[in-house]
Amino acid sequence: MRFFLGSMHEKQRNIKIDLSYEGTNYCGWQKQKGVPTVQETVESAIETMTRESINLIGSGRTDAGVHALCQTANFFTSSTIPLEGFKKGLNSLLPKDIAILSVSEVPQWFHSRKSACSKTYRYRMVTCATRLPLVHNRAWRINTSLNVEKMKRAAGLLIGEHDFSSFMASGTSIKSAIRTVTRLEVVKTSCPEYLPFQVDEFQITISANGFLKYMVRNIAGLLKEMGTGRLAWHHTKQVLKARDRTKAPPTAPACGLYLVKVDYPDCR
Numbered sequence: 001m002r003f004f005l006g007s008m009h010e011k012q013r014n015i016k017i018d019l020s021y022e023g024t025n026y027c028g029w030q031k032q033k034g035v036p037t038v039q040e041t042v043e044s045a046i047e048t049m050t051r052e053s054i055n056l057i058g059s060g061r062t063d064a065g066v067h068a069l070c071q072t073a074n075f076f077t078s079s080t081i082p083l084e085g086f087k088k089g090l091n092s093l094l095p096k097d098i099a100i101l102s103v104s105e106v107p108q109w110f111h112s113r114k115s116a117c118s119k120t121y122r123y124r125m126v127t128c129a130t131r132l133p134l135v136h137n138r139a140w141r142i143n144t145s146l147n148v149e150k151m152k153r154a155a156g157l158l159i160g161e162h163d164f165s166s167f168m169a170s171g172t173s174i175k176s177a178i179r180t181v182t183r184l185e186v187v188k189t190s191c192p193e194y195l196p197f198q199v200d201e202f203q204i205t206i207s208a209n210g211f212l213k214y215m216v217r218n219i220a221g222l223l224k225e226m227g228t229g230r231l232a233w234h235h236t237k238q239v240l241k242a243r244d245r246t247k248a249p250p251t252a253p254a255c256g257l258y259l260v261k262v263d264y265p266d267c268r
Contacts, residue, residue, distance in 0.1 A: 011078070012076040012077055012078050013076065013077055013078075013079070013105055014074055014075075014076055014105065014106050014107065014108055014110055015074060015075055015076070015077060015083075015086065015103060015104075015105060015106075016072065016073070016074045016103070016104050016105070016106045016110060016112070017042075017072070017073050017074070017075075017086075017090075017100055017101075017102070017103050018070050018071070018072055018100070018101040018102045018103075019042065019068070019070075019071050019072075019073065019098060019099060019100050019101060020068055020069055020070060020071070020098070020099050020101055021038050021067065021068050021071065021097055021098040021099070022067055022097040022098075022137075022138075023038070023062060023064070023065050023066045023067045023068070023254075024065055024067075024097070024137040024255070025095075025097060026038050026041070026064065026065075027064045028061060028062055028063045028064045028066065029058050029060075029061045029062045029071070030058070030061045031043070038062070038068075038071075038098060039056055039058055039073075041094065041095065041098060042056055042073070042090070042094065042098065043055075043056040043075075045090050045093040045094050046075060046077075046086075046090065048093055049079070049081060049086065049089050049090065049093070050077050050078075050079040050081065052077055052078065052079065054075050054077065055075060055076075056073050056074075056075045057073055057074050057075065057111060057112045057113060058071065058072075058073045058112055058113065059071060059072040059073065059112040059113050059116050059119070059262040060113055060116070060119065060211075060259075060262075062257075062259055063214075063217075063254050063257075064254060065137070065253075065254035065255050066254045066257045066258070066259070067138070067257065067258045067259070068258065068259040069122075069258050069259065069260050069261070070101060070259070070260065070261045070262070071259055071262070072112050072116075072262045072264075073112050074106065074110060074111065074112045083103045083104060083105065084103070086100075086103045087100050087102070087103045090103075110264075112262070115264050115265070116262050116263065116264060117209065117263050117264060117265055118182065118207055118208065118209050118262075118263045119207065119208065119210070119211060119259070119261070119262050119263070120183070120205065120206065120207040120259075120260040120261050120262075120263075121205070121206050121211070121216045121257060121258065121259055121260060122203055122204065122205045122206075122257075122258045122260050123140075123203070123204040123206075123216060123217070123219075123220040123252065123256050123257050123258070124138065124139040124140065124201060124202070124203055124204075124256045124258070125139060125140045125141075125142055125146070125201070125202040125203075125204075125220070125224065125252075125256060126139045126140070126141050126142070126191065126199055126200065126201050126202075127141075127142050127143075127144065127145055127146055127199065127200045127202070128141055128142075128143070128197055128198075128199045129143050129197075130197055132199070136255075137255050138255060138256070139201070139255065139256045140220070140224075140252055140253050140255060140256035142224065142228075144228055145200075145228075146188075146200070146202055146224070146227030146228060147226075147227050147228075147229065148186055148187075148188040148202065148227065150226045150227060150229070150233045151186045151202070151204075151223045151224075151226050151227045151233075152185075152186045153226075153233040153234075154222065154223055154226040154233040154234075154235075154236045155184045155185070155186050155204070155223060156184070157233075157234075157236040157237055157240070158181055158184050158219065158236060158240070159181050159182070159183070159184050160180065160181060161178060161179070161180040162178070162179070162181070162240055163176075163177050163178050163240070163243055164177050164178070164179050164212055164215055164240075165177040165243035165244065165245070166218075166239045166240060166242050166243055166244055166245055166247055166248045167212065167214070167215045167218040167219055167222075167239075167245075167248060168212035168213055168214060168215055168218070168245065169212070169213040169214040169218075169245070169251075170245045170246075172212065172213050174212070177212060177243070179208050179209060179210050179211065179212065179215070180208060180209045181206060181207070181208045182207045182208060182209070183205065183206060183207040184204070184205070184206045184207075184219075185203075185204070185205045185206075186202060186203070186204050186223065187202070187203045187205070188200055188201070188202050189201045189202075189203065202227070204216075204219070204220055204223060205260070206219065214251055216257060217251045217252040217253075217254065217257055218245075218248055218249075218251050218252070220252035220256065220257075221248070221249045221250050221251050221252040222236065222239060222248055222249050224249070224252065225249045230249075231249070
């Protein structure tokens with residue numbers, strides 16, 4: 001889908017960047033007064049290079065403490081800096097927990113948020129009774145075992161088009177909570193790097209045409225309860241049908257959530 005942005009940018013280049021970040025030190029993506037954010041940090045680096053006032057458009061917001069394997073953003077500029085120059089220059093200016101992965105020039109109609117056709121997130125859980133410093137800010141440590149088969153059964157009930165009101169943040173004001181989940185997988189792996197303890201990692205990967213605020217973290221919270229046996233896997237149907245946030249388990253912490261990728265139509 002193409003969104004034309006008017007004549008104000010017609011003589012400027014539209015630059016798309018893919019970036020990765022470890023979100024622990026930031027209060028999310030979106031700029032906020034008086035606190036560090038990913039958007040403001042990257043925007044400031046671009047302004048240093050271009051000597052222009054820049055509006056960096058992100059593909060969506062990530063919450064405080066959430067990470068990104070590949071976030072997408074774009075900005076308009078009159079600068080003639082080569083694409084590789086932008087990549088090298090920005091990586092030299094940015095802190096170590098943010099990196100530019102790629103830079104490309106895209107058509108005027110491209111908009112990182114409005115042009116997106118789907119997004120993929122991943123949520124990580126590890127089961128271990130001992131505190132794990134290496135994953136403290138990068139996964140949800142759970143002090144009990146999880147049954148992956150029950151989690152998979154529950155996940156299967158969430159695939160498709162549903163009203164996800166039970167999985168969005170309370171007080172969210174939107175026109176519709178209907179979203180289409182095209183993929184929801186739960187995979188169990190072992191983590192030998194954490195020896196001498198036996199540590200299992202559970203990765204929840206979800207793709208959809210759009211996400212509500214806290215939707216992935218709330219789904220992760222539900223699947224965790226299924227895995228521990230506190231809720232039967234088929235209880236998922238009741239939570240969906242209720243369309244009520246209070247009927248679902250607590251929200252999973254931000255530290256385990258990663259934006260994996262954003263998909264777009266052909267940008268030619």
